[in-house]
Amino acid sequence: MKKNNFFTSLPFKLLVGVIIGIITGIILNKTDGASLTVAILNIVVTVKYVLGQLINFCVPLIIIGFIAPSITKLGNSASRMLGVALVIAYASSIGAALFSTGAGYVLIPHLSIVTDVEGLKTLPEVVFELSIPQIMSVMSALVFSIMVGLAATWNQTKLITGVLDEFQKIVLSIVSKIIIPILPFFIALTFCGLAYEGSITKQLPVFLQVIVIVLIGHFIWMALLYFLAGVYSHENPMEVVRHYGPAYLTAVGTMSSAATLAVALQCAGKAKPLRKDMVQFGIPLFANIHLCGSVLTEVFFVMTISKILYGSIPAPGTMILFCLLLGIFALGAPGVPGGTVMASLGLITGVLGFNETGTALMLTIFALQDSFGTACNVTGDGALTLILTGYAKRHNIKEQNISVDL
Numbered sequence: 001m002k003k004n005n006f007f008t009s010l011p012f013k014l015l016v017g018v019i020i021g022i023i024t025g026i027i028l029n030k031t032d033g034a035s036l037t038v039a040i041l042n043i044v045v046t047v048k049y050v051l052g053q054l055i056n057f058c059v060p061l062i063i064i065g066f067i068a069p070s071i072t073k074l075g076n077s078a079s080r081m082l083g084v085a086l087v088i089a090y091a092s093s094i095g096a097a098l099f100s101t102g103a104g105y106v107l108i109p110h111l112s113i114v115t116d117v118e119g120l121k122t123l124p125e126v127v128f129e130l131s132i133p134q135i136m137s138v139m140s141a142l143v144f145s146i147m148v149g150l151a152a153t154w155n156q157t158k159l160i161t162g163v164l165d166e167f168q169k170i171v172l173s174i175v176s177k178i179i180i181p182i183l184p185f186f187i188a189l190t191f192c193g194l195a196y197e198g199s200i201t202k203q204l205p206v207f208l209q210v211i212v213i214v215l216i217g218h219f220i221w222m223a224l225l226y227f228l229a230g231v232y233s234h235e236n237p238m239e240v241v242r243h244y245g246p247a248y249l250t251a252v253g254t255m256s257s258a259a260t261l262a263v264a265l266q267c268a269g270k271a272k273p274l275r276k277d278m279v280q281f282g283i284p285l286f287a288n289i290h291l292c293g294s295v296l297t298e299v300f301f302v303m304t305i306s307k308i309l310y311g312s313i314p315a316p317g318t319m320i321l322f323c324l325l326l327g328i329f330a331l332g333a334p335g336v337p338g339g340t341v342m343a344s345l346g347l348i349t350g351v352l353g354f355n356e357t358g359t360a361l362m363l364t365i366f367a368l369q370d371s372f373g374t375a376c377n378v379t380g381d382g383a384l385t386l387i388l389t390g391y392a393k394r395h396n397i398k399e400q401n402i403s404v405d406l
Helices: 008-032 036-111 138-155 158-197 199-203 208-233 247-255 259-269 276-289 292-310 315-330 339-343 344-352 356-394
Strands: none
Touching: 008 036, 008 158, 036 138, 036 158, 036 208, 036 276, 036 292, 036 315, 036 356, 138 158, 138 276, 158 199, 158 247, 158 259, 208 292, 208 356, 247 259, 247 315, 259 276, 259 339, 259 356, 276 356, 292 315, 292 339, 292 356, 315 344, 339 356, 344 356
């Protein structure tokens, strides 16, 4: 079958998009000022903007199309499964934050970091702004899906349940025929812009030591999550991880858990240990409430910046309080680029006492690795979904037959 051909697969297309985008961006950087370069950059930023608007518009539809029908299929167990999902998402975020805190106290005193991030080029403004507002915000879609799904279950409303099932099929068609095909182009344009600005060639080395440490932390935490999920569910977690390559790469390119949702659903759907009903319930939910990679990153970065600007790392008590509160903020943070750090700016200034300079530096360094934090979030969702699958089996929650596939 054609789907088995690597050269027509999504991972290959995403890799090609990344490579072409970086090469094109570097060439444009070297020919900056030429009329052709300016024209190409105008096209790049405009098309990227339009594609980004289209992807973001579909995110609330995907959330409603998957979470609400999944809740109705769970029946009387829906409320319990939702509670379990919230608890394990919060536990993962808190665990990642405390793990990062411990690593920070051990490693940061031995680091020497240069903070000069000047000399970057600026992309031109969007020439044609085709704004496509979402029908509702991501959080509104999430709450709407949960409330409608639960209410339909409590009242056993067959009509609404049927409508939600039909809507899910419509959303699946949108995802498979529109969102998935345009993602490689969107990622290529994103990396083209980063390469032109110099983010890849100039910004990345600035905090290289810190970023490498954080990346190692991401993989350690993901390994721990999948190990615990495997032990709890009595399934082989590698059978889940091996399908997550496209989702990880898409997250790196989009820097958004929400924008990666379509690919994450596709990857998780291929994993045999994951129940299909748990995939369609858990993956869209965790995309919005489980941000372990972003939390781990933010904690290590605030400790590093505090050391750089203020000469000391915050006290352990302060950091523990910050971590506990950050876990709550992460549950409600939007799954968009920089969503976690933007949602928690009040904690950074209020609990840690950062001034404007510290906040600006935090936003800058967080942006440098935001894509990898998002990739950790998305990949970690697979482990939590495996835990949900194990919970459902242990408590004899009947699996619902779901015939739709991406």
